[in-house]
Amino acid sequence: MAERVIILMTTSVRTRFAPSPTGDMHIGGVRTAIFSWLTAKRHDGLFFIRIEDTDQDRRVPGSCRRILETFDWLGIELDGGPDHASLQLMSSDEDYPGALEDGSSRGIPGSFIQSQRLPHYREWAEWLVANGCAYRANETPEELEHMRADVIARKEVWSFREEMRLRTDVDSSQPHVIRLRVNPRDGTTHLHDLVKGDVCFENANVDDTVLLKADGYPTYHLANVVDDHLQGVTHVIRGDDWLSSAPKHVLLYKYFGWEMPKFAHVPNVLGEDGRKLSKRHGATGVFEFRDQGYLPTAVINFLAMLGWAPGEGDEQNVFTIPELIEKFSEDHIGTSPAVFSYTKLDWLNGMHIRRLPPAELAQHLIPFAQKAGIALDTPERMERFLRAVPLIQERIKTLKDAAGLIDFMFTDIPPVTAASLIDKKMDQAASLKVLRETRELLAQLPDFDPTIMEQAMRQLAERLTVKPGALFTIVRNVVTGKSVTPPLFGTISVMGREMTLERLDRAIDVLNR
RNA sequence: GGCCCCAUCGUCUAGUGGCCUAGGACGAAGCCCUCUCAAGGCUUAAACUCGGGUUCGAAUCCCGAUGGGGUCACCA
Structure with missing residues (x-):
């Protein structure tokens, strides 16, 4: 027991969610974020977000604040993320009232926006070159396109390799890229994934990917590894679609000599037809769910259970956030993709509403x-x-x-028609009498308490020799203009005497005509 | 196409060699409760992709097939 305490104290779990600012957050991304967050919180660790805006072309102004707003709405507290100042440094001058005052207040080094961390990437890319783990290349995109087309025409597998360079005398003062040198070329790169288990890749299939682009920005592969290391990330939890580039990242950790974080590649979220969840399946953006009236706790509960279950015979379905944090375990994340079920979300939302x-x-x-x-x-x-x-x-x-x-x-309710007031088993005269008596009763009732009202109305039904249900149905129609409503007497009690009597009077008039 | 991942009721899943004539939840059907509608309670239908092994014994391990998904950019 004492041993366990020590482990908990010395192992500080740190996870991150790293969206690129390309629009509103997709519900699948939110799920990945929830898994990351839950992993951190389960171990009493830190969870932060990092904006991956290394592709200036794809940037959508304003999406950074939308991302922050997403976490605000979900009620997920960030231990690190863009602060006001760095937000405003972004080219669109955006800001968000809920942004962190100090992005690195919990001891995680910032910035949390990659476009502001460029020197780091340059430094480590140059380090790789200096240590023989990367090299410079300056083929133009057009040249690469031609090379690629040739290879594909020969039905061979395209993969960039150092010896394919058109020019070997790359001037480092001129625009060029820095590419990963995959080494050794034979052999395999191995990865132990928390959800997929052991995965092996032939190095021959890993290409010399670009690490630093000609514009000075890093690609995901470099930026992600450098940042995760510098920011002390212990668990890299990301979408399944990153699995195939994971060997590049493993290689980079090896080259740098950095301790490898644990990896967990979580399966995708599918639509009802088994294809990747997209707009044609229905809502996919978080805010659509918010605007359609879903509770953040229900969304979190639902998403968490999409691909995860407590296991070990525990059959709980409805969770509060603290329960989720307590019971979550990253190694219980399922291995196969899950279909997003709107009907189950509806049910869960109802459960959370009732609680x-x-x-x-x-x-x-x-x-x-x-x-x-x-x-x-x-x-x-x-x-x-x-x-x-x-x-x-x-x-x-x-x-x-x-x-x-x-x-x-x-x-106001629409005017009632005589036909709608006459119960199947009652004629016009009987209905009229019932309504008059009801009006009389409710006018004299000292208290509009639902229980008292119901008792009185049941007595009235008995006196008039009509079934209570029939009486209630007629009154419901008259007083609410609907055939389906919340319980009648609670409803009447809320509406109050004035409105109720007025509607009864109106109906009596109609029947009198 | 190469590489990688995945495969239990319609859906989300439990299950890690005997406790499985496979459990729970959503949805569906029926019943009960009931002033309508809900909620709640009870019940029913509904699954281990296929084929080979291994084993006394397989949903569980191995191989293969099939089917799905992902990825192959100076995008993340």
């Missing part, structure tokens, strides 16, 4: 209700809304569903 204290749920609901046209501009209306929330809590799957269930409490 929220009503007051908290109400706060989540307010913007959605307002957007749907429910004005909450007076204390009285807000009070009514707050009282309505418990009535719908177990009836909604998304925050968006709420408005449709309670709108009639806030807006």
Whole structure:
């Protein structure tokens, strides 16, 4: 036991999520981020984000702040990330109110934006050249394209190699790239992956990839390895699609003589047809889910279980964030790709909604209700809304569903028609009588308490010799304008006497005609 | 096409050689509860891709086939 404590204290887990600022975050990326975050937090470690903006062409201004906003919404606290100053240094002058004041406050060296770390990459690229692990090359993109086309025309496998260089006298003061020298050419490069297990690559299949581009920016391969080492990353958790370039990274760690982090390549998220999840399957951006009324805790819960399960006979499905952190284990991440199920997300969202204290749920609901046209501009209306929330809590799957269930409490309902008021088993006269008696009863009832109201109405039904259900149905139609509503008496109680009686009167008029 | 990864109910998964006539969850169907709708409870249908091995014994280990996915840029 004492031994275990020591291990926990001396092993500081550090993970990162490294998005490139090319637009809103994809839900698959969010899942990878969640796995990384959970891994760090499970071990009481640090989780940070690093913006990989080494391709100036692909940069989408504003996406950096959107990434920060994503984590804000999810409720995931970052232990490192871009701060205000470095955010503004980006070419678009962007900023985000929620950005960290000091990006490296937890002892992780910044910057957290790769375009501001260029000297590091240059330094280590030159180090590789000086140590025979990399070389300079200056073929133009057009030349490379021709070489590639020739090789492919011969149906051979394209792979750049040092001896294929068109010019060997590369002037280091002129534009050129620095390429990885794969060495030895034979033999294999081995990787132990936390989710895939042992993976082996023939060095002959690993090409001399570009490490430093002619514009002075690094490629992913270099930047990623240099940064992860400098920033003390212990677990590299990333998408499956990086697995095939992993040998390049392993080689780099070896060349540098740096300790290799643990790798975990997590499988992709697929759409319902088994293809990689994309827009035609439905929502894919985080903010789409937010705007459609999903709770961040439900999204995290759902994503975490997409490819992960507690295992060992534990059959829990609904998790709070602390439970997730406690039970998560990176070596229980599944090996095969998972299909994104919108219906299961709906169910989980409903579960999380039901577990929220009503007051908290109400706060989540307010913007959605307002957007749907429910004005909450007076204390009285807000009070009514707050009282309505418990009535719908177990009836909604998304925050968006709420408005449709309670709108009639806030807006006029369409005029009733005589036909809709006459129950199948009742004629016009009977319906009229029922409504008049109900009106009379509710007008005199001293208290609009749901239980008292229900008792009185049941007595009324008995007196009129109609079934309670039939009575309630008629009243429901009249008072709400709908055939499906939250429980009748709770609803009437929230609506209040004035609105209820007015709607009853209107219906009585219609039947009287 | 080369290389790499993957393969249990429709979906997410448990399962690491005997506890598996394969467990849970979503979804589906039915029943109960019930003022409608939900929620909740109970029940049912539903899977180890195929073929060879190894073993007394395989969903679990090995080989092969098939099928899916990823990757082959001065993109990440």
